[in-house]
Amino acid sequence: MILRGSALSRLGTSLMGCMLFGAATAAPAPAAPAAAAADVPDTQAMHEHLAKATRIAGSDLMPDMYHRCFIEPLYPDSIAKLINGNAAVPATKVFDNLYFVGQNAVSSWVIKTSAGLIVIDTLNNPEEAHEYIEGGMAKLGLDPKQIKYFLLTHEHADHFGGSKYLQQQYGKYGAHVITSAAAWKNLADPKTRNQQLAPAHDQEVSDGQKLTLGDTTLTFYITPGHTEGTTSFFFKTTDRGVPHVVGFFGGMGSPKTEANRDTIIKSYERWLKLAAAAGADTLIANHQGEDHAVEKLEYIRARDAGDPNPFVVGKDAYRRYFEIQNECTKMDLARHGQKVPE
Numbered sequence: 001m002i003l004r005g006s007a008l009s010r011l012g013t014s015l016m017g018c019m020l021f022g023a024a025t026a027a028p029a030p031a032a033p034a035a036a037a038a039d040v041p042d043t044q045a046m047h048e049h050l051a052k053a054t055r056i057a058g059s060d061l062m063p064d065m066y067h068r069c070f071i072e073p074l075y076p077d078s079i080a081k082l083i084n085g086n087a088a089v090p091a092t093k094v095f096d097n098l099y100f101v102g103q104n105a106v107s108s109w110v111i112k113t114s115a116g117l118i119v120i121d122t123l124n125n126p127e128e129a130h131e132y133i134e135g136g137m138a139k140l141g142l143d144p145k146q147i148k149y150f151l152l153t154h155e156h157a158d159h160f161g162g163s164k165y166l167q168q169q170y171g172k173y174g175a176h177v178i179t180s181a182a183a184w185k186n187l188a189d190p191k192t193r194n195q196q197l198a199p200a201h202d203q204e205v206s207d208g209q210k211l212t213l214g215d216t217t218l219t220f221y222i223t224p225g226h227t228e229g230t231t232s233f234f235f236k237t238t239d240r241g242v243p244h245v246v247g248f249f250g251g252m253g254s255p256k257t258e259a260n261r262d263t264i265i266k267s268y269e270r271w272l273k274l275a276a277a278a279g280a281d282t283l284i285a286n287h288q289g290e291d292h293a294v295e296k297l298e299y300i301r302a303r304d305a306g307d308p309n310p311f312v313v314g315k316d317a318y319r320r321y322f323e324i325q326n327e328c329t330k331m332d333l334a335r336h337g338q339k340v341p342e
Helices: 005-021 043-057 062-074 076-083 126-140 163-173 181-187 258-278 293-302 315-335
Strands: 092-095 098-100 109-113 116-120 147-151 176-180 203-205 210-213 216-222 231-239 242-248
Touching: 043 062, 043 315, 062 076, 062 315, 092 231, 092 293, 098 126, 109 216, 126 163, 147 163, 147 210, 163 176, 176 181, 216 258, 231 258, 242 258, 258 315
Parallel strands: 116 147, 147 176, 176 203
Antiparallel strands: 092 098, 098 109, 109 116, 210 216, 216 231, 231 242
16 A cells, blocks of 8 residues: 555645644644744655655555554554553463563563573563563463573563562572663663662673573664663574574654654664664564564464464565654654654
8 A cells, every 4th residue: 555645645634633633522722822833743754754654564564654653653642551451461482482471562572592591571560570471481381490681671661660579589590680771770760660660780781792591692782762771682583493583672662752763763774784684584572562462472372384473574574664663753753843864
């Protein structure tokens, strides 16, 4: 589906209505002073970046374009309600060495290596960590005492909320909590949401650092924008013996400020180059709106021998996915009347 001409113009008008006036059923707002020039949407730039994102999406990535260009920036309250949900999703073996142990809105993953386990993110709070991470691991036959690292992708409470509890439970068995120096700094800030759930300062990862545990190596990169300390990484996996490369970008939510939008654009552009060099063909994320994990996990549990793994999108689609993230962020800058970087 490619939007052209009047169709694109109508869509731009609709988007403007969503942004400026809210839902169609909302009561008329009181008269307000004229917006500052910086708040006036640049509709031409919006159309240009939407057209680019749509062309890049083709037919296979349109849901990802809808999510990043429209749903998340225009319906933040609905997204917040979704993310704060905690409905159960069955723990699932997704690859030969990768397992899902999250819930319906926030993901947690376990990498199984020949020398122990790595847990990616720890959900909202101790209760969820106990129910979904510990409980999910038990259902999958994974021993939490074999956890060597809890990796926090970034310093938002829905990803670190269970970490203090898990650190206390498994630190005595040698487990460490690892994240970037910037994330640790922000986790220690009393203004951080749910800071009381933050773990004690432990190990830091730096840009370009490799972490090898047994037969598995993670290569880390600091990718700010969603947060200052967002950490992303690559690692190898196999699906029924077939090798693949996971590219896990640690935080893709639409930034709320111009500076952070500019920053995440730079991170996306860098990540595209890194992903091409790494050969990334597998998309895993920490929110289901970004990798469609809920429906893909259902498919994984039902697929027959020879059926594809839906998290394996291929190198071309992986590249296009992050080009969409980039163009939609530029569209969001234009939506707010902010300068779009070349």
